[in-house]
Amino acid sequence: MLAEDDAILADALVANLEHAGFEVETAENGAVAEYLLNRQHFDAAILDIGLPLVDGLTVLKRVRISKPAQPILVLTALCDLEHRVEGLNAGADDYLTKPFEFPELEARVRALLRRAQPGSAPLLQAGSLQMDRDARRATIGGEPVDFSPREWSLLELLLGQRDKVVTKEQITQTWGGEAAAKSEPAGSIEVYIHRLRRKLEPSGLSIRTVRGLGYLLEADAKA
Known part of the structure; x- marks a missing residue:
């Protein structure tokens, strides 16, 4: 699942992720992201912090309560140490700042999947x-x-x-x-x-x- 409110960036990421072999479902705001994460199984989630309606950090904290094992990568323009520490302490498995290159995002997502599912089905x-x-x-x-x-x-x-x-x-x-x-x-x-x-x-x-x-x-x- 990709939660990103920037439509241009979201479209580009979906195209690249699908080209890399992923199936992607998108959420344009935090409320939709939280709804989807609580009702569906996703192998991994990419979560922007600056989401409308419900910010990504709040979504992250809530999902960590309901689905403690859900792999989540935070994707955000907030790049200073304080924000990185806050995101990781809130439950992010990884933290990538904007701007970024897609090959790095893909590599980080695949690393999340390897850690979450080392072999057979969960x-x-x-x-x-x-x-x-x-x-x-x-x-x-x-x-x-x-x-x-x-x-x-x-x-x-x-x-x-x-x-x-x-x-x-x-x-x-x-x-x-x-x-x-x-x-x-x-x-x-x-x-x-x-x-x-x-x-x-x-x-x-x-x-x-x-x-x-x-x-x-x-x-x-x-x-």
Whole structure:
């Protein structure tokens, strides 16, 4: 995904990236970028900082909550040390300043992909549960298990943050932010947690409620 509000630069980058063999989806502002990143799987994201509606740094921080493993390269005209440090501390995997040469951008994107996917498709595994995020398939003990889109995104978040407390705010961000949360009935998070607990029973995993904080995915002692 390419988030860039300069239409001329965005068109040039899309043409070059597609010529280099990438499939590219674009976002012209931060709100669209955040929406796409939270709802689709992207191998990598190129994120401009000076985006309208929602600035790129805010998008970066929010996406780091909902998708901590998402590879993101920041592309910006802000080139001084303070801004570079701020971008990296906010969660950027790499930082490239404008102006730049396209071969360097391509090389940095490919480096991100190598670090994020060193071999086969990205897998998440714990207990006897295995999730293939590219194929959108999950198995427990080798047997396929069906998860709804809400259940899938919640389980992916819990697995990615295994042994760490996942807050309701993080879950809300994963589901698309406050607007999406308001469209859900009260108590929806608890309903989906209950459904996941039942489906995970054979896996050796459990979801513990940490009162006042959120939820914790952990392996059963005997697993």
